Amino acid sequence: PLTDLVTPASAARARGTALGAFNVVLLEHAEVFARAAERAGLPIVLQISQNAVAYHGGELAPIAAGALAVARRAEVPVVVHLDHATSVDLVAEAVELGMSSVMYDGSCLPYEDNVATTAQVVRMCHARGVSVEAELGEVGGKDGAHAPGARTDPAQAARFVEETGVDLLAVAVGSSHAMTERSAVLDNGLISRLAAVVPVPLVLHGSSGVDDAGLVAAVRAGMTKINVATHVNVVATAVVREVLGRDAAVVDPRRYLGPALRAAGEEVERLLRLYAAA
Numbered sequence: 063p064l065t066d067l068v069t070p071a072s073a074a075r076a077r078g079t080a081l082g083a084f085n086v087v088l089l090e091h092a093e094v095f096a097r098a099a100e101r102a103g104l105p106i107v108l109q110i111s112q113n114a115v116a117y118h119g120g121e122l123a124p125i126a127a128g129a130l131a132v133a134r135r136a137e138v139p140v141v142v143h144l145d146h147a148t149s150v151d152l153v154a155e156a157v158e159l160g161m162s163s164v165m166y167d168g169s170c171l172p173y174e175d176n177v178a179t180t181a182q183v184v185r186m187c188h189a190r191g192v193s194v195e196a197e198l199g200e201v202g203g204k205d206g207a208h209a210p211g212a213r214t215d216p217a218q219a220a221r222f223v224e225e226t227g228v229d230l231l232a233v234a235v236g237s238s239h240a241m242t243e244r245s246a247v248l249d250n251g252l253i254s255r256l257a258a259v260v261p262v263p264l265v266l267h268g269s270s271g272v273d274d275a276g277l278v279a280a281v282r283a284g285m286t287k288i289n290v291a292t293h294v295n296v297v298a299t300a301v302v303r304e305v306l307g308r309d310a311a312v313v314d315p316r317r318y319l320g321p322a323l324r325a326a327g328e329e330v331e332r333l334l335r336l337y338a339a340a
C-alpha cells in the first residue's frame with residue numbers, strides 16, 4: 063500500500079537500519095522496484111525528481127499516477143516521493159495528485175530564504191498529511207550541496223529542523239550526485255555528530271558513489287534514507303548494451319528493457335537487504 067515517508071523512516075531509525083529510495087524515470091522502474099521490495103519483504107521509496115518531470119515534458123501527473131497505482135497495489139509499504147523539487151508549484155501539484163511525500167530542495171538558496179520557503183512547504187504539506195524532506199547545503203544548487211567538499215554543519219542542521227518543522231533532512235557528508243563509480247569516501251564521524259543532534263531521520267543523496275561497505279558504515283553511523291539513482295542505471299544500461307551488441311535484429315524495447323530492468327530490480331533487492339541487515 064501507499065504510505066507516508068515518516069512511518070517507515072522512523073521505524074528504520076529506531077532499528078538502526080535504513081530505508082532504500084530509488085529514482086523512477088520510467089513506469090517500469092516503479093514496477094520492478096516494487097517487486098524487488100516485495101521479494102525482500104521491506105518498504106521502499108519510489109522517487110520522481112523534478113528533472114524526471116522535465117524529461118516527461120514537464121508533466122508530473124502521468125508518471126505519478128503510474129507510481130501511485132503500483133504503490134497502492136504493492137504487498138509492502140511504498141512511498142511515492144517527489145525528489146529535488148525547487149518549484150513550490152510542483153510540490154503543490156504533487157500533493158494534489160496524492161503523492162505521499164516530497165523533497166523541497168532549497169539548498170541553493172541563502173540560509174534564511176531556504177528556512178522561509180521550506181517552512182511554507184511544510185505548512186502546506188502537513189495540512190494534507192504529506193511528509194517533507196528538505197536539504198541544508200551550500201552554494202551551487204543541486205550538485206553544490208553534494209560536491210565532494212561540501213559539508214553540513216550539525217548545529218545549523220539542528221536549528222534548521224527546529225525552524226522549519228521538516229520530517230527528514232538531507233545532509234552533505236562527502237557524497238556527490240551521478241557518480242558511475244563507487245569510489246566516494248563519506249565522513250562517518252560527521253554523520254554520527256549530525257545524527258546525535260538532528261531530531262529527524264537523515265538522508266544520504268548521491269549514494270551511487272558509495273560502495274557496499276561504505277553504505278553499511280553510513281547506516282551504522284546514522285543515515286536513515288539512502289537515495290540511489292545512477293548506480294541502478296549503470297546496472298541496467300550494461301544489460302542494454304550487451305543485448306543490443308549481441309543481436310542487431312532486436313528492435314522491440316521489451317527485448318532489451320525487460321532484462322535490463324530485471325537486473326536493476328535484482329540490484330535494488332540486494333541493496334534493500336543490505337540496508338536492513340546493517
Ligand code: G3H
Nearest residue numbers: 240267268270289291292
Ligand atoms: O535524489 C537522488 C539521489 O541523490 C540519487 O543520486 O544518482 O548519485 O545515486 P545518485
Ligand code: ZN
Nearest residue numbers: 146267268289
Ligand atoms: Zn539527490
